Amino acid sequence: MIIAGLGFSxxxxxxxxxxxxERASVGQNVDALATVADKEGHAALSEFAAETALPLHFIAAADLAGQRTLTCSNRSRAIYGTGSVAEASALAAAGTGARLTSPRQISDDRLATCAVAIGGQT
Known part of the structure; x- marks a missing residue:
């Protein structure tokens, strides 16, 4: 399974x-979206998920802290205990043995990030 993890303001x-x-997932057939559970109900996220028609997985904040990421945002580290909400969400949702196929990308307006992971075992 290929998961696009999202982090955003x-x-x-x-x-x-x-x-x-679109930047992070180029050339990949994404199966689902994932983000931290406290983003549930965010209007832009709900609209985007509906637009893509992809399932949306919400990951408990505690499950992000144990994920090793390639990039590091000081804000993500301080709030969630992980270097990247996007990377950690993608990895957690993709399951055991998951690996990143696209590290965290940052939107031009710097309000959103996305990373893509492919699952090992679920």
Whole structure:
């Protein structure tokens, strides 16, 4: 399974999410989206998920902390205990043995990030 993990600011727009998703997932057939559970209900996320028609997995914040990421945002580290919400969400949702196929990409407006992981075992 190929998962696109998303991290974003409360002010992110659907355009921010769409642009960074397209950048991170180029050439990959993404099966689902994932992000941290506290983003559930965010209007832009809901709209983007509906637009893509991909299932959306919400990952408990505690499950992000144990994920090793390739990149590091100081804000993500301070709030969630991981270097990248996008990378950690993708890895956690993709399952045991998952690996990143696209490290965290940042939208031009710097409001959203996306990373893609392929699953090992689920």
């Amino acid at each position: 409360s002010t992110a727009t659907v355009d921010s999410l769409r642009a960074v998703f």
